[in-house]
Amino acid sequence: MASIAERLDTVHFVVDESAHIVVDGEKCRGCEAHPCLTFCPAHCFTKNERGGIDYYYVGCVECGTCLLLCHGEAVQWSYPRGGCGVHYRF
Ligand code: SF4
Numbered sequence: 001m002a003s004i005a006e007r008l009d010t011v012h013f014v015v016d017e018s019a020h021i022v023v024d025g026e027k028c029r030g031c032e033a034h035p036c037l038t039f040c041p042a043h044c045f046t047k048n049e050r051g052g053i054d055y056y057y058v059g060c061v062e063c064g065t066c067l068l069l070c071h072g073e074a075v076q077w078s079y080p081r082g083g084c085g086v087h088y089r090f
């Protein structure tokens, strides 16, 4: 069975200049578990050297998990504009 990384290699992205995910870093300060670091299959969330959360929307596969599981309600999420975002080949 293919790994998640191998599966992600099969998708194509058309990058929208406007981010479809916005994270309120102030709300992240009160989040101790940082589940986004583990539940995002595309690893769009990383911890920075200041202890805050950085996110990168370009590789997002639009699964919506961060919106559902961010208990701090820090994530604002919408689909990328038409024609942009992830394109699945299979
Ligand atoms: S789970 Fe939500 S509130 Fe917690 S660090 Fe991630 S984005 Fe921020």
Ligand code: SF4
Pocket: 021, 039, 040, 041, 042, 043, 044, 059, 060, 061, 062, 063, 064, 065, 066, 067
């Ligand atoms: S929608 Fe899915 S792939 Fe995109 S950032 Fe959220 S958890 Fe990661």
